[in-house]
Amino acid sequence: xxxxxxxxxxxxxxxxxxxxxxxxxxxxxxxxxxxxxxxxxxxxxxxxxxxxxxxxxxxxxxxxxxxxxxxxxxxxxxxxxxxxxxxxxxxxxxxxxxxxxxxxxxxxxxxxxxxxxxxxxxxxxxxxxxxxxxxxxxxxxxxxxxxxxxxxxxxxxxxxxxxxxxxxxxxxxxxxxxxxxxxxxxxxxxxxxxxxxxxxxxxxxxxxxxxxxxxxxxxxxxxxxxxxxxxxxxxxxxxxxxxxxxxxxxxxxxxxxxxxxxxxxxxxxxxxxxxxxxxxxxxxxxxxxxxxxxxxxxxxxxxxxxxxxxxxxxxxx
Ligand code: SF4
Numbered sequence: 143x144x145x146x147x148x149x150x151x152x153x154x155x156x157x158x159x160x161x162x163x164x165x166x167x168x169x170x171x172x173x174x175x176x177x178x179x180x181x182x183x184x185x186x187x188x189x190x191x192x193x194x195x196x197x198x199x200x201x202x203x204x205x206x207x208x209x210x211x212x213x214x215x216x217x218x219x220x221x222x223x224x225x226x227x228x229x230x231x232x233x234x235x236x237x238x239x240x241x242x243x244x245x246x247x248x249x250x251x252x253x254x255x256x257x258x259x260x261x262x263x264x265x266x267x268x269x270x271x272x273x274x275x276x277x278x279x280x281x282x283x284x285x286x287x288x289x290x291x292x293x294x295x296x297x298x299x300x301x302x303x304x305x306x307x308x309x310x311x312x313x314x315x316x317x318x319x320x321x322x323x324x325x326x327x328x329x330x331x332x333x334x335x336x337x338x339x340x341x342x343x344x345x346x347x348x349x350x351x352x353x354x355x356x357x358x359x360x361x362x363x364x365x366x367x368x369x370x371x372x373x374x375x376x377x378x379x380x381x382x383x384x385x386x387x388x389x390x391x392x393x394x395x396x397x398x399x400x401x402x403x404x405x406x407x408x409x410x411x412x413x414x415x416x417x418x419x420x421x422x423x424x425x426x427x428x429x430x431x432x433x434x435x436x437x438x439x440x441x442x443x444x445x446x447x448x449x450x451x452x453x454x455x456x457x458x459x
Contacts (some may be wrong), residue, residue: 148419152179152419154423155179155419155423156179158423158427162426162429163199163200164198164200164201164202164426165181165182165196165198165200165202166181166202166203167180167182167184167189167192167193167201167203167205168180168182169183169185169204169206169209169382169414170183170184170185170360170385170386171205171380171411172204172382173382173385173418174382174385176204176418176419176422177382177385177386179419179422185274185359186209186258186259186273186275187258187273187276187361188275189205189212190213190273190447190451193213193216193217194216194451196217198220200220200221200223200426200429201221202222202223202225202426203223203224204422205417206230206411207224207227207229207230207231207261207433208231208234208258208261208262209258210223210433211261211262211433211435212258212265212447214434214440215262215435215443215447216447218440218444221432223426223429223430223432223433224425224431224433225418225421225422225431226416226421226431227431228416229413229414230413231259232413233257233259233317233345234259234260234264236313236315236316237264237293237294237315239261239263242293245291245293245313246267246291249291252289252291252311253270253284253288253289253290253291254267254268254269254270254291255269255280255281255284255291255292255293256268256270256293257271257272257273257274257277257293257294257295257298258271258273258450259294259295262443263439264293265446266439266442266443268293268443269446269449270284271446271447271449274360275359275362276450276454276457277301277302277344278301278302278305279453279459280453280454281306281308281310283453284308288309289309289310289311290309290310290311291311291313292310292311293313293315294313294315295313295315295316295317295345296313296314296315296316297320297321297345297347297348300312301344302344316345317345318411318412319345319379319380319401319410320343320347320378320380322401322402322409323346323399323400323401323409324400324401325347325350327399327402328353328376328399328400331376331397332353335374335376335397337372337373337374338372338374338375338376339355339375339376340353340354340355340356340376340378340399341356341363341367341378341379342354342356342378343357343358343359344357345379356370360380363377364386367391367394367396368391374395375394375395375396375397376397377396377397377398377399379409380409380410380414381398381409382410382411382414384396384398
């Protein structure tokens with residue numbers, strides 16, 4: 143197919159959305175052009191809530207596969223499309239169902255709390271799902287003596303353990319973006335910009351979390367820059383969120399925290415960036431690739447996600 147201008151794709155995408163009663167849900171880590179054509183932009187929790195409560199026939203997910211799977215699990219009658227099936231996640235890949243089953247058996251009697259960044263199979267093996275927005279509250283909602291398995295992110299797991307003091311066994315998985323931030327570079331940036339606040343995602347390693355002024359999920363970081371009165375921030379999460387930060391408060395300065403080994407000076411999720419405007423147009427035109435999940439797995443995965451959503455709703459998250 144011949145490549146067209148981005149204006150052409152954007153106008154065709156808008157036409158197709160209307161014609162097919164489709165909506166585009168985009169994650170904060172998508173490129174700014176995609177965030178701008180989406181019907182809704184958010185983090186994993188907000189996008190799950192949106193997937194479960196809308197009247198569209200088609201959900202096109204501008205994000206990675208586990209997110210589109212979560213949308214399909216919550217809205218099984220809708221057609222859920224993902225423009226590139228290679229848009230995976232290093233964190234979800236670090237936790238395979240066959241190994242996780244063994245891990246659960248090796249740690250019997252524990253409630254399995256899994257991060258939303260997991261495959262549908264892992265969700266089906268879990269008792270309750272969480273996102274980085276609600277992980278602490280989800281664990282705190284369990285009885286104090288309940289023993290817990292937390293998977294798959296070891297940094298978020300450690301953060302939750304330190305915050306709650308609960309008995310938690312943690313799966314040893316990581317995200318290739320959040321694990322890679324350079325502490326030395328962040329400290330250097332802070333010296334160069336002494337008025338800047340360091341804001342950090344809980345998937346980052348402990349030394350990076352320790353030098354931070356604020357730790358929170360992607361949406362919590364956005365909210366922090368919205369309400370805080372400082373003018374400059376060193377942002378240690380995927381660089382895509384800076385688009386929304388700039389849109390909301392263009393007068394402030396946002397410095398992306400650099401990874402240990404990079405010349406570009408910022409941290410991008412290579413999986414997230416596989417989605418392009420052209421792929422969205424092709425996907426919406428052909429209604430393919432489509433997310434298909436085995437019915438048994440889908441039904442089993444629904445329960446722990448709904449449990450998370452009920453608790454989040456009760457807590458007003
Ligand atoms: S940023 Fe990390 S956790 Fe998020 S999709 Fe990319 S690899 Fe997965």
